[in-house]
Amino acid sequence: MREKLNWFHVAVLVYMIEFDVTAFSLARVTAENIGTNGWFALVLTSMAASINIFLYWAVYRIGKGQSFFQIMESFVPRGPLVPAYLGLAAFWVLLGSLIGKNFVIVSQMLSFQSTHPMYIFLLYCLLVYAMLVKDLYSIVKATTVFFLLSFWMNALVPYFLSDWKAVRLTPFLFQGSERAHSLQGWAEVFTAFVGYELCLFLFPHSDRKTKLFRGVLLGHLLISAAYVTTVFVTYGFFSFQQLKELQFPLINILEYLELPFLNRLENLVFMFFLFSNLVTTVMFCFASLSTLRHVFPRAKGKTLETVIVCLVFASGFLTKTVRESDEMLRALYFTEMAIAFGLPLLLIPMAYFANRKGRGIEA
Amino acid sequence: MDIRPTPEEAKAELTLAYILDQFKDCADFTHRSFPNNGASVVYLSYLVGNDELLREIVKPLSGANDEEAAALLECDPYSATQDATACLNGILDGSAAIFFRGRAWLVGIGRPIGRTIEQSETESVIAGPHDGFVEDLYENLAVLRKRIKSPKLKTVFLSVGEITRTTVALVYLEGIANREFLGKLIGRIEGAEIDGVFESNMFIQLIDDNPNSVFPQYMTTERPDSIASKILGGRIAALVDGSPSVFSCPTSFFDFFSSPDDYYQRWMLGTALRLLRIIGFIVTIGFTAFYVSVTTYHYEMIPHTMLLNLTESRSKVPFPPLIEALLMETTIELLREAGARLPTKIGQTIGIVGGIVIGQAAVQAGFTSNILIIAVATSAIASFVIPSYVMSASLRLIRFGLIIMAGVLGNLGLFMGIGLVVIQLAGITNLGASYLTPIAPVNFRDMLDTFIRGPFWALTKRPSITRTPNKIKNKMKK
Numbered sequence: 155m156r157e158k159l160n161w162f163h164v165a166v167l168v169y170m171i172e173f174d175v176t177a178f179s180l181a182r183v184t185a186e187n188i189g190t191n192g193w194f195a196l197v198l199t200s201m202a203a204s205i206n207i208f209l210y211w212a213v214y215r216i217g218k219g220q221s222f223f224q225i226m227e228s229f230v231p232r233g234p235l236v237p238a239y240l241g242l243a244a245f246w247v248l249l250g251s252l253i254g255k256n257f258v259i260v261s262q263m264l265s266f267q268s269t270h271p272m273y274i275f276l277l278y279c280l281l282v283y284a285m286l287v288k289d290l291y292s293i294v295k296a297t298t299v300f301f302l303l304s305f306w307m308n309a310l311v312p313y314f315l316s317d318w319k320a321v322r323l324t325p326f327l328f329q330g331s332e333r334a335h336s337l338q339g340w341a342e343v344f345t346a347f348v349g350y351e352l353c354l355f356l357f358p359h360s361d362r363k364t365k366l367f368r369g370v371l372l373g374h375l376l377i378s379a380a381y382v383t384t385v386f387v388t389y390g391f392f393s394f395q396q397l398k399e400l401q402f403p404l405i406n407i408l409e410y411l412e413l414p415f416l417n418r419l420e421n422l423v424f425m426f427f428l429f430s431n432l433v434t435t436v437m438f439c440f441a442s443l444s445t446l447r448h449v450f451p452r453a454k455g456k457t458l459e460t461v462i463v464c465l466v467f468a469s470g471f472l473t474k475t476v477r478e479s480d481e482m483l484r485a486l487y488f489t490e491m492a493i494a495f496g497l498p499l500l501l502i503p504m505a506y507f508a509n510r511k512g513r514g515i516e517a
Numbered sequence: 518m519d520i521r522p523t524p525e526e527a528k529a530e531l532t533l534a535y536i537l538d539q540f541k542d543c544a545d546f547t548h549r550s551f552p553n554n555g556a557s558v559v560y561l562s563y564l565v566g567n568d569e570l571l572r573e574i575v576k577p578l579s580g581a582n583d584e585e586a587a588a589l590l591e592c593d594p595y596s597a598t599q600d601a602t603a604c605l606n607g608i609l610d611g612s613a614a615i616f617f618r619g620r621a622w623l624v625g626i627g628r629p630i631g632r633t634i635e636q637s638e639t640e641s642v643i644a645g646p647h648d649g650f651v652e653d654l655y656e657n658l659a660v661l662r663k664r665i666k667s668p669k670l671k672t673v674f675l676s677v678g679e680i681t682r683t684t685v686a687l688v689y690l691e692g693i694a695n696r697e698f699l700g701k702l703i704g705r706i707e708g709a710e711i712d713g714v715f716e717s718n719m720f721i722q723l724i725d726d727n728p729n730s731v732f733p734q735y736m737t738t739e740r741p742d743s744i745a746s747k748i749l750g751g752r753i754a755a756l757v758d759g760s761p762s763v764f765s766c767p768t769s770f771f772d773f774f775s776s777p778d779d780y781y782q783r784w785m786l787g788t789a790l791r792l793l794r795i796i797g798f799i800v801t802i803g804f805t806a807f808y809v810s811v812t813t814y815h816y817e818m819i820p821h822t823m824l825l826n827l828t829e830s831r832s833k834v835p836f837p838p839l840i841e842a843l844l845m846e847t848t849i850e851l852l853r854e855a856g857a858r859l860p861t862k863i864g865q866t867i868g869i870v871g872g873i874v875i876g877q878a879a880v881q882a883g884f885t886s887n888i889l890i891i892a893v894a895t896s897a898i899a900s901f902v903i904p905s906y907v908m909s910a911s912l913r914l915i916r917f918g919l920i921i922m923a924g925v926l927g928n929l930g931l932f933m934g935i936g937l938v939v940i941q942l943a944g945i946t947n948l949g950a951s952y953l954t955p956i957a958p959v960n961f962r963d964m965l966d967t968f969i970r971g972p973f974w975a976l977t978k979r980p981s982i983t984r985t986p987n988k989i990k991n992k993m994k995k
Contacts, residue, residue, distance in 0.1 A: 162959050261929055265814060274926065277933055284940045295957035296943035300936070302956065418817045425932040432936060 159359050163294045164369025165376065166301045167356075170433040171349035172377040173304065175256045175483070177427070180346050180381060181388040181403035187339030189331035190324045190394055193385040195343050200378035203347040207374060209498035210353055211367045217505035221358045223448045225501050228508035236449055242493070243445040247462055249486045250438030251469035254278050256479045257431040260402065263476065265421060275470045278432070283463040285436045286443065287456050290359050293436060300429035307426060308380050311387055314407060318390040330394060345487035346381055350374050351494035352437050355444050401476070439466060531601040533557055533616040539605060551578045554586040560613035566628030573624050574613055586617060595622040606682070629653065634660065637739035637761070639906050644781040649739045654684055654758035657741075661688060661754070664745040669693075675706050677720065677757075681713035684758040685720070693751045695984045698767060698948050702753055705948075717755070717762040718907060726946045731914055733907040734947045735764040736772045743777045749990075751983030767950035767982050770942060771967045773908035774798065779970045787970030795968065797902030800895060801909075802916050802938075805842050806923035806931050808892040812838040814927030826888070833883035839924025841885050845893045846917060848875060853897070954982040 159167075176183075184192030217225045226235055255271070258278055262271045285293055333339060353370045360366040388403050400406050408420035416422070439462050446458045473479035536559055540546040547562045556578055560570070577589055589595070598604050598621050604614050611627020634656065637649030650657045662670065673687040685706055689699060705724040714720045721735040722728060738744060739761050744754045747765040754765045774794045779787035811818050812831065819827060834841055852871040856864040876894075880887045896916065903909040915938060922934035945952035955963030960981045965971035979985045 160958065163957070265927060265929065269926070274929065277926065277930070281933055281936050281940070284937055288940070288944045292940075292944045295951060295953050296940045298957035298959060299939045299943065299953065303935075303939075415820060415823070416818050417820050418815070421815045421818055421928055425928045428929065428932050429936060 158361050159291070159294060159356060159364050159366070159369075161365040161369035161372065163298060164353070164356060164360075164364065164366055165373035166298050167294055167433070167437070168350050168353065168370050168373025169377045169380075170297050170301055170304070170430050171352055171437045172347055172374065172434075173380070173430040174253050174349070174434040175260065175427075175431060176346045176348075176487075177381065177384070177430075178260060178402040178404045179480075180343075181385045181392075181397055182400055183346075184343055184385060185389075185394060185397040186332045187342050188335070189328045190326040191328065191389065192331075192343075193382055193389055194327065195340070196346070196378065196382045196385060199340065199344040200347060200374070200382070202344065203350060203374060203378075204371065206495055206498070207350055207353075207367065207370055209495075209502065210351065210370070213354070213498050213501045213505060214357060214366065216502060216509065217357075218509070219357055219360070220505070222354050222497075222501070223445075225505045225508060228511075229504040239445050239449050243442040243449075244465075245486075245489065245493075246438045246442040246445075247465045248469050249490055250282075250435040250442070251466040252473060252479065252483050252486060253431060253438070254282065254435040254466065255470045255473055256476075256483055257427065258470075259473070259476050259479050260405075261424065261428075264405070264424060271474075272470060276467065278435075279463050279467045279470075281432055282435050282439060282466060283459065285432070286439050286459050286463065290356075290440065293440065297433050300433055304426050304430050307423065308383065310408075310411070310423070311383055313411065314387050314391055317410070318387060320390060322390050322393055324394065332398065341488060341491060342484065344491060345484065347374065347378070348487050348490050348494065349434060349437070351490070351497065352441050354497065355441050435466070439463070531599055531604055531621050532619075533559070533621075535601060536604065536608070536614060536616075540608075551586075554578065554581055554583050554617070556586055556615055556617040558613050558615050559608065560626070561608060561611070564609075564611035564628070564630070565613060565626045569626035569628065570613070573626050574615070578615075590615065590617060590622050595624050597622050609682075629656070631656075640738060640740055640743075640776075640904060642740075642776065642778045642781065645777055646740075646742050648741060650741060650744075650756075650761045650763055652759050652761055654686060654756050657756050657761075657763065658686060658688070660741045661745060661748070661756075664741060665690070665748060670748070673699075673703065675703065677706060677709050677723075678711055678713045681715070683714045683720075685714075686756045686758075687753055688748060688756065689753040690748055690751070693749070693979070693985055693987045694753050695751065695986065698950075698984070699753055701948050702755070702766065706755075714757060715759055717757045717760040717764050720757055720760075721764050726948065727944065730941060730945055731911050732770065732942065732945060732952070733773070733905070733911060734768060734945060734952065735766050736768040736905070737762040737764045737907065738905075739763070740777055746777070746780070751979045751985035751987070767947045768952075769947075769950075769954045769967075769980075769982050770945075770952050771955070773905040774903060775967075775970075776904040784970055784972040791968060791970055794902050794904070797899040798912065800899035801897075801903070801912055802919055803931065803935075804896045804899070805846060805889075805892045805916065806919040806934070807928075808889060809838045809842045809920055810923035810927045810931050813924055827886065830880070830886035830888060834886055835883070837924070838889075839920065841889055842893070842920050842924070843917070845875070845879075845885055845889055846896075846920065849893055849897050850913065950982050950984070954980075 184195050188195040213225070255275055258271050258275045262269060262274055266274065285296060288296070328335070331339065350370055350373070353366065356366060384404065388407055389397065391407055392400065392403060397403055405420060405424060408423050409418070411419035411423060413419060442462055443458055446462070447453065450458065473482055537548060540559070543561070545561050545563050547560055549558045550556070551558070558574055558578070573594065578586060581589055595615065598607070604621055604623060607623040608614055612623045612625045615622045615624065631652045634648050634651055636647045640649075648660065650660065658672065667690070669691045671689055671691050675685045675687065676682045677685055687699070687702065702724070709720070709723040711723055717737050721737070725734045727734065736747070744763050744765060748754050752765045752767065754763055756763050775791065779790055782790070812827070816824070836844070852867060856867050859867060876890060879885045880890060900909045900913050903912065919931060919934040922930035924930070926933065942953055943957065951958055954960065955967055962978055963981050966976050966980070977990055978988050979990055
């Protein structure tokens, strides 16, 4: 029995894909690029992402639920598309890998200074493999549990309200940024929402009952609300100048957590971010896997999964420090954003003309 | 009864000579003739009851002439048979076969073999019925029939084991159980290849969706009330002859954490018990691992007042926390296994001796820290809170894996281990139904009877995992 997704699972999946390492530094990124009350920039960029989601909805409607590959190949022969497919697959593996590696470097910096990051990353890759070899429905089921293990962290917000001061927000909007307002600055804030575009690979696993885009939009709005709340709380917890200096404001704010029987709770709470980063890596790998499966339909057993995870591990050698990792990841996120906006703009006319051609043949 | 014959048996003609040949060299096989009418009776002497033999065979046949015997055999309880396999199976089931004028009849004169109904030792409840299933299949069926007095309670008999030909009875409610699951289960049982089956917990491993998983995938219980409620909920129960454990399906991971006791108490108390078991689950898999993680990598997490005691206690121990924890966990497992194998009275002594040795001497000898003793003992106690013994045993095994992961990579290792467990759970299905229902796929109504025990007025629908065609429980008042 092949299970179909439902909108709740899609929402959970999109929430977990978008929730990744960018969360740690999001408050600083907004402060540096946008300035005071940078949290409001998240509202605006989230709206831009929603418009992008609307474009994917258009692809789904016009293409009548056809997969990305079907739409592409209804217009362009398969042969010339293969290099593009391979390029995209490699890019998604690299992006997924560097998100995971960035998380590993941050955790190594926090708690395992004497452990080689690649050793931690190897274990991370084993987890990626364990999840990737399962079918999408099982991945989604695991993601739902991981979501429950991560979502509760939003309930920590009231803990910080006693030290939260409205005066720290300042009455100014978007002032005092490090650099002048630029498209790059806004794009950097937008990187927090990268990931919803993977809904393109959920088309074959959905039907009318799934209400796919209700799920995608809900998941996106949920993570937007979580990000806006977290960054808003951070803006009132630290001063604006502090925010610009702190590398990972989210981790810094977690350091204030304390229980009578446990100190330095961030050591524990931080580990819950493992699950969201894992899901992000796995879903980018899944996008790559779907593409490779289309290119190599005769690949046997778990060959493609094994190759992908080996590539994920190998890509981990590209970065050693947080700075290196941040820079490379930023470049990859920008590329992914271009892909995220570019793909529907390419697919909508393709799907439209393919439909007309199909109708012509029928007539 | 659907008993598959071997090809030779299927071809055989039913004659007295054939039956005698099949049972040759069986010292408990009896062949008796009645010269006054020429009838012959064969049976396995230790399977039949003396009173029944006298009443149904010896008395009527010894006084009857040729014509009277012929007339007698046309009446109940004698059933004519022409099938050699059915005749063989009938004799093996405790019937006697009567051969007269070249024809054969079977008459059931078996005596009950095994213990009478008594309380289950592995699943005891405080309030509620105390009867448990026994080894006899028909006794167990009777117990179920007594609880669900409905003609819609249907049974299907199947046989498993090439040699033992153990009978498996599937019990379900027509119109409530899902036919697709039933078909799938019958297919699996008929396809099971093994020479003999002796226990339900053994048999279910042959029909699992994921045979290599550490988690049990069918819920087994010795309690008739529990099975009756599962059947009413739309599940299918399967009874294996010779086993007091009855399994039901489809099963979710969370079914293993509920006990019939939850329903016999007020709902708030039942809910508190469920939550206690969830805490028990977290403690049993994670507490010792967390101790190892904190004492290996994250000393800063311990408040300084507690840190002094811990450091003092740990300073005498020559092993790293990982080895220390593994040693103690293994010792606890040794004690548990020894306690389970020994007779009850000696078992208690083992517990006391073990408690003193571990609790006092090991700490004094500098073999382990006293805080680890607390962690290990709490984890062990928490594992016994889980009502299902098989699930509790699986979780204890997983605990070892998590301890090693925590020893290798602290909290991150512990969380990676938890991640692996979740991924493993997410991949499991039972007859194709998700093992993580009602979390994934999510069903908020089902959660009312999963993490909490909702009040009966709120539990109006059958669990979604059963995919029952008849979702509403109490239609009478609606």
